[in-house]
Amino acid sequence: MLLPALAWQSLLSRRITVGLTIFAISLSVALFLGVEKVRTGAKASFADTISDTDLIVGARSGGVQLLLYSVFRVGNATNNLTWESYQDIAARPEVEWIVPISLGDSHRGFRVMGTSAEFFDRYKYRGGRGLEMAEGARFDDLFDAVVGADVAAELGYRTDQQIVVAHGLASFTEHDDKPFRVSGVLARTGTPVDRTVFVSLEAIEAIHVDWKNGARIPGQQVGADAVRQMELTPGAVTAAMIGTTSRLQIFGLQRWINDYPEEPLLAILPGVTLQELWDLIGVAETALVGVSAMVVATALLGMAAMIFSGLAERRREMAILRAVGARPWTILALLSLEALLMAALGVLLGMALLYGGLFAFRGWIDDSFGIYLRITAPSLRELWVMGLVLVAALVVSLAPAWRAYRMSLSDGMTVRV
């Protein structure tokens, strides 16, 4: 019991250097575990972007590409899914529900997606959460639009606002003859839904009736009212989300779609493809973990340097301990114990910083980056990390402790200052 008391008092007597060392360790530990939390949080949020959808279908291309444009609205489809194919798939007995996705237009930098009203019931994220309206209602009229939370926030939209959809993704030609009315604003989800303008599939068809190959057909202007009288069945959609009646049928249906003879199609399991996509990003993730591990190592080396630099000054302390009967091993143990105490305090303070930071900032992180950080008890992996920091501290401390051991043997009784 003497050693811990001595180690503690000795640390207290050097509280400034010791405090700074502990602070450095705690920051590094908080950083490391924070990166760990953000990483798992980002991964989970990413995987949470879409759930409860069994298959996503589009024209044949890469699976990751299909996922990127259909769910993340990144990039473009090279081909469409014809309405006939869509109908064929919808008619399959395994299909419980199917929701079309029609992309291609934009509104002031945000993608416009044509879909059915069922989308608002079927789209789930974060393990089964549904979409909610923050304001207003779903689209009802042909020229109604529902906007995501980011769209509303960035453009300052409220319900009943008039908006105009632009043709294509980066063009100056607008469908200004057929303006939309914002019928509702969605609550924030932290998914690409927040950055999307939703209109009905028919509306997409309606604004394109007098267009062909990306340009207005000269002299064939169809007015907004006239278009309501027309047959607005689309010729094609970009992709479709599918729910099956039973999970067991997913693979059968996937195979059927991939072997569809009329047209080359691709069906993917969103969860699997999300994982593939994450693996691509995983390199950066590993680098991040590596860098923060280096920061921890740096803090521990700083501690070793601090112990080393204190040795000369503490020579007499060691001579005194030797004179009253301490073994050289006791002196080694004392120094290692001090290092262990500093590391333990550093780890504890680091945890306090981390959880304090999480409590303070997680709302903001969710809002700004769409990364939802769960506050849970330290995971087994985190406990391992903490244990590893302590072991590393012990190992690192052995260098100065061994030096002290040697000194206490060679100094004899002479108290050298």
Place this chain on the structure above:
Amino acid sequence: MAQPDMTRIEAAGGRPEAIRLETLRFAWPGRTSFRLEVPEFRVGRGEKVFLLGESGTGKSTLLSLICGINAPDRGSVMVDGTALADLSAPARDRFRAERIGVIFQMFNLLPYASPLENILLPLSFAPDRRRRVTDPRAEALRLTGALGLQDDLVTGARAAELSIGQQQRVAAARALIGAPALIVADEPTSALDTARQGAFLDLLMTQAEAQGATLLMVSHDARLSGRFDRVLDLSEIAMTTRGAG
């Protein structure tokens, strides 16, 4: 193995001598060319010996050997009837804790601990010595009281806050607590002014006498030798060789 060895028994008292050095030889490891040789040196039990010697002649080195902090290259060191060479290194450390109280020239105390904690320090390395003291705290205060220190100074302050004279008295109490057989003092008064030196020595000697302890003190100041039983110069018992370090 445990047969009584007649050479250890002092004829007069029938008890072993406090210190007995024979054909001792020691050199510091490393490049220093300092060598110390002691053909024979004995200190009787309860004797108070004053060892004179100029600076650098090896007084502290000799004390290190007697305390078993360093081991001689040749010859034997016997303290209280025990040959230190027969003990393992940990046993030697324990032996020192149990039987020897040490006072240095200065910087005797752990600066971050209280004087009281400093006084109790050897007891935690010496269970037997600890057992002789029923109430360590009371005993520590009794000793410091006898050495002229106020209780609140001993229990309250940090050791580093004491004056040098006060620190030396705390160091004396630490050496005396639990009544070790041998008190070794390495110029304990040289950091004190002349007026205090005598007073400190008187206190130290009175307490050592009261405990029946043997006292070996080294100094280069012959004026302090007054109350000792025996005064000798290091050169009378030892040959030292000194070269360029």
